[in-house]
Amino acid sequence: MTxxxxxxxxxxxxxxxxxxxxxxxxxxxxLKPGLAVVLVGDNPASQVYVRNKVKACEEAGLxxxxxxxxxxxxxxxxxxRVDALxxxxxxxxxxxxxxxxxxxxxxxxxxxxxxxxxxxxxHVASAGALMVGQEGFKxxxxxxxxxxxxYIGYETRGKHAVVIGRSNIxxxxxxxLLLQAxxxxxxxxxxxxxxxxxxxxxxxxxxxxxKRNVLTADMVKPGAVVLDVGMNRTDDGKLxxxxxxxxxxxxxxxITPVPGGVGPxxxxxxxxxxxxxxxxxxxxxxx
Ligand SMILES: Nc1nc2c(c(=O)[nH]1)N[C@@H](CN(C=O)c1ccc(C(=O)N[C@@H](CCC(=O)O)C(=O)O)cc1)CN2
Numbered sequence: 001m002t003x004x005x006x007x008x009x010x011x012x013x014x015x016x017x018x019x020x021x022x023x024x025x026x027x028x029x030x031l032k033p034g035l036a037v038v039l040v041g042d043n044p045a046s047q048v049y050v051r052n053k054v055k056a057c058e059e060a061g062l063x064x065x066x067x068x069x070x071x072x073x074x075x076x077x078x079x080x081r082v083d084a085l086x087x088x089x090x091x092x093x094x095x096x097x098x099x100x101x102x103x104x105x106x107x108x109x110x111x112x113x114x115x116x117x118x119x120x121x122x123h124v125a126s127a128g129a130l131m132v133g134q135e136g137f138k139x140x141x142x143x144x145x146x147x148x149x150x151y152i153g154y155e156t157r158g159k160h161a162v163v164i165g166r167s168n169i170x171x172x173x174x175x176x177l178l179l180q181a182x183x184x185x186x187x188x189x190x191x192x193x194x195x196x197x198x199x200x201x202x203x204x205x206x207x208x209x210x211k212r213n214v215l216t217a218d219m220v221k222p223g224a225v226v227l228d229v230g231m232n233r234t235d236d237g238k239l240x241x242x243x244x245x246x247x248x249x250x251x252x253x254x255i256t257p258v259p260g261g262v263g264p265x266x267x268x269x270x271x272x273x274x275x276x277x278x279x280x281x282x283x284x285x286x287x
Contacts, residue, residue, distance in 0.1 A: 003226070003252040004152075008144070008261040011151050012268040016060050019271045023061040026278055031285070033278035034063040035093040035119065035270075036085045040078060040104065041071035045231070046097045049267075053095075056267050062274060063090065075104045079112050086114040092281055093119030093274035098169070116280070119273035122169060130176050137273045142174035144265025145206060145227045146181065152254055154204075154225060157182035162198050164188045164215070164242070165208035170229055174206050195219065207242035217247035225254040229262050 023033050035057055039050045050066060057064035067081060078096070085094045094117045100106045110118075115125035121137035129136025138146075149156060161183040165171035175185045188198050190209075196219040199205050207215045208229035220226065230242030241258030249255050256262050 003249040003255040006148050006152055006225075006227075006254055006256045006261060008148065008256060008264045011148060012264040015147070015268050016056065016271060019062075019268075019275050020060040022275045022279065026275070026282055027061065029282060031278060031282045032063045032090070033093075033275055034065070034088075034091045035095070035274045036065045036067065036088075036091045038067045038069070038078070038081065038085075038094070038096045040069045040073050040096075041101050043099065046099075050097050053267055053270060056271055057274075060271055062271065065091070071101045073101075073104075075108065078104060078109055082109060082112045086112075086117060091117065092278040093117055093270075095120045095270070117277060119270060119277055120169075121173070121273065127168070127173070130173055133180060137277070138177065138269070139169055139173045140269035140273065141170050141208075141229055141262060141266045142177050143269040143272075144262055145174060145229070146177050147269065148227065148256065148262070148265060149181075149204070149225065152225070154254070156204070158184070159203040160184045160186070160201055161204040161206065162186045162188060162202035163206045163208065164195065164199070165206075165210075165229070167208065170208040171206075174208065174229075178204070178206075209242050211242055212240055213244045214242040215248060216244045217251045220248050220251045222251055223253035224251075226252045226256070227262060228256050228258050230258065231263065 037050050037053050054064045054066050085091050094113050096109050110122045115123050118126050118137050121139040126136040161178040163171050163175045166187055166189045175187050178185045186198050188195050199219040204225045206227045212232045226248055228241035228243040232240050234240050239259050
């Protein structure tokens with residue numbers, strides 16, 4: 001292995017420590033930061049993620065509420081719950097875990113979250129703010145990727161970044177954040193012919209497809225930074241990303257592992273967004 005590992009657990013520990021200090025300061029002023037996590041259905045991976053989110057809140061001194069609903073919950077009932085959480089002054093961040101059951105329109109639910117509590121950064125107001133460079137919550141996974149680049153002291157200005165994947169929650173916001181950081185950005189997706197043609201030119205590759213071995217060693221420029229957002233299972237049930245880790249780590253300069261890379265950073269940036277939201281609420285009370 002020639003690549004250096006970007007350790008998402010180590011960076012998370014540092015950043016969560018900073019969140020804990022900010023939470024303690026707010027709590028001392030009489031404002032306990034609060035996050036509401038809403039889960040509908042029994043997707044096993046989502047159950048793990050929401051449990052980890054609640055645990056991370058507890059460890060950082062944030063108040064959290066986990067609302068779990070059966071998959072038969074109606075869209076109207078979910079919208080009513082979101083509305084109640086919007087009105088709740090003890091809650092500064094609201095997230096609805098995705099994916100939602102097929103009978104619920106996820107866009108409609110996300111748009112129902114008050115933008116000032118949209119700590120997932122999925123609301124169109126947050127997406128629009130990111131697009132035009134205004135203040136708003138950044139989606140946690142791409143935000144975590146940017147923090148990882150900062151952590152290794154990587155200068156993105158003038159670099160060529162290739163993002164593989166165009167989802168609303170990772171690919172598109174990732175491209176926007178890299179663009180804001182002065183990288184030249186190419187977005188590749190399922191209809192891109194000859195993906196390797198693009199990735200071989202990249203100084204930074206972000207793989208966010210949800211498919212194993214999308215990026216192999218022959219597709220990577222020596223020394224490139226490779227950020228693996230994928231969360232897949234091998235045939236024998238082991239967690240793995242989108243990148244052929246064993247092969248690519250022989251060529252890349254830096255690489256994130258799965259597990260222990262971007263995943264924990266997603267939860268860390270959720271805490272960062274929640275504390276930010278609570279601090280904004282405290283400031284508006286002070287005014
Ligand atoms: N409302 C949201 N839904 C979803 C989001 C999101 O940001 N908001 N992102 C993903 C899932 N996700 C967060 O919810 C998430 C995925 C993975 C991890 C993580 O820590 N992974 C660990 C491994 C965990 C395991 O053992 O399975 C790792 O990579 O080390 C955290 C959060 C989709 N939905």
